[in-house]
Amino acid sequence: xxxxGVIVAIVIVGLVFAGAVLLWPAQPLRTVTxxxxxxxxxxxxxxxxxxxxxxxxxTVPGGEPFGGGRAFTLPFGTIYSPNITPDREHGIGTWTDxxxxxxxxxxxxHNGEELYPALPYTSYHRMSDADALAVKAYLFSLxxxxxxxxxxxxxxxxxxxxxxxxxxxxxxxxxxxxxxPRQSAQWNRGAYLVTAxxxxxxxxxxxxxxxxxxxxxxxxxxxxxxxxxxNITSDPHHGLGGRGPDAVVAYLHYGYAPGIGAAGGPMKExxxxxxxQLSTADLQAIAVYLASVxxxxxxxxxxxxxxxxxxxxxxxxxxxxxxxxxxxxxxxxGACAGCHAWNGKGxxxxxxxxxxxxxxxxxxxxxxMQTILHGNSVSAPQGRAAMPAFAAGYSDAEIxxxxxxxxxxFGGQNGSARPADVAKARMQ
Numbered sequence: 250x251x252x253x254g255v256i257v258a259i260v261i262v263g264l265v266f267a268g269a270v271l272l273w274p275a276q277p278l279r280t281v282t283x284x285x286x287x288x289x290x291x292x293x294x295x296x297x298x299x300x301x302x303x304x305x306x307x308t309v310p311g312g313e314p315f316g317g318g319r320a321f322t323l324p325f326g327t328i329y330s331p332n333i334t335p336d337r338e339h340g341i342g343t344w345t346d347x348x349x350x351x352x353x354x355x356x357x358x359h360n361g362e363e364l365y366p367a368l369p370y371t372s373y374h375r376m377s378d379a380d381a382l383a384v385k386a387y388l389f390s391l392x393x394x395x396x397x398x399x400x401x402x403x404x405x406x407x408x409x410x411x412x413x414x415x416x417x418x419x420x421x422x423x424x425x426x427x428x429x430p431r432q433s434a435q436w437n438r439g440a441y442l443v444t445a446x447x448x449x450x451x452x453x454x455x456x457x458x459x460x461x462x463x464x465x466x467x468x469x470x471x472x473x474x475x476x477x478x479x480n481i482t483s484d485p486h487h488g489l490g491g492r493g494p495d496a497v498v499a500y501l502h503y504g505y506a507p508g509i510g511a512a513g514g515p516m517k518e519x520x521x522x523x524x525x526q527l528s529t530a531d532l533q534a535i536a537v538y539l540a541s542v543x544x545x546x547x548x549x550x551x552x553x554x555x556x557x558x559x560x561x562x563x564x565x566x567x568x569x570x571x572x573x574x575x576x577x578x579x580x581x582x583g584a585c586a587g588c589h590a591w592n593g594k595g596x597x598x599x600x601x602x603x604x605x606x607x608x609x610x611x612x613x614x615x616x617x618m619q620t621i622l623h624g625n626s627v628s629a630p631q632g633r634a635a636m637p638a639f640a641a642g643y644s645d646a647e648i649x650x651x652x653x654x655x656x657x658x659f660g661g662q663n664g665s666a667r668p669a670d671v672a673k674a675r676m677q
Contacts, residue, residue, distance in 0.1 A: 294387025439538030577654025
């Protein structure tokens, strides 16, 4: 009876607390100091919006820039990005400065409705008011798009926006970014870009069951839209600690660096639309900050090349190849060996190197699988290369077998890709 009484008391307290949260009014508007509209302010806003990668989330392929409608599929439904052009009916044309800043930094919409954290306001909360208002000035300088925002399709209870107030109590940061006086100006600039504007942790930090980021494992890696967002801490074996700042800057600018490989999926999109357009000074600042992030020993090891691969010639695998995945080997021979070579060093270009990459040292092989399905392209000082998509040419079973062969041969891992995983990846 005592245990039952405790359970009942906990339930009652929880219900009372939840009720108080739901009835609590949305965060009120606060006074913000706006700068006078000018070409300089608009240019600042364009740069900040680029660093924040706004266009990637708020534009559908072939659609009006910033017109919204991009779908984000979550385990509990689909969220669609809204129109953020200055259209007065469908966009944000009637929003005040204070309303815009509240939305960006507190996750509260025009009419006081709670916004979902698909808008990364848990990172943008650290953005300065000046940068947020500059983004608004830039957006308001664009042509309006008369594109209605699509309603979200979320299952109950996730479609109850007031519940986000409880979520924010648990996971919303309490303070804006503050420069660390013990660090250099370059380090502080990098910290501001990584943790606030570029919101790197939204993809690269593990999330808990309530979709909150686990700040105790900041930048230790996560799975996003079917791709692995790698560990980018200073760990020398699992993260970026074994890479110098020049390699990190090159990767962020071109989407490729020797030994790191080519970016794909959401990371390539972030590079194409955002990071590649930042100044060299800002990319260097990001590299300096990442080199200081507390190391996390999670994710696949880098640089592991099996002995059988090291002993192979480009033309044919060594006799000691321990990976006897016959289907995967057959597909690799017919579709892949001509470019990547049996020793993973690339027949034509170093951009096709596979051996030692983190992607082939990951047993799940998510990024390998996605690249096989959807293809990729890269342009860097080392040259240009394009890999075609093989989704239409092979079955789910064949692509799963090929994925496992690649991670087995070139990473020495026991691949765990299944046909069901491939079927799911086709839809992402």
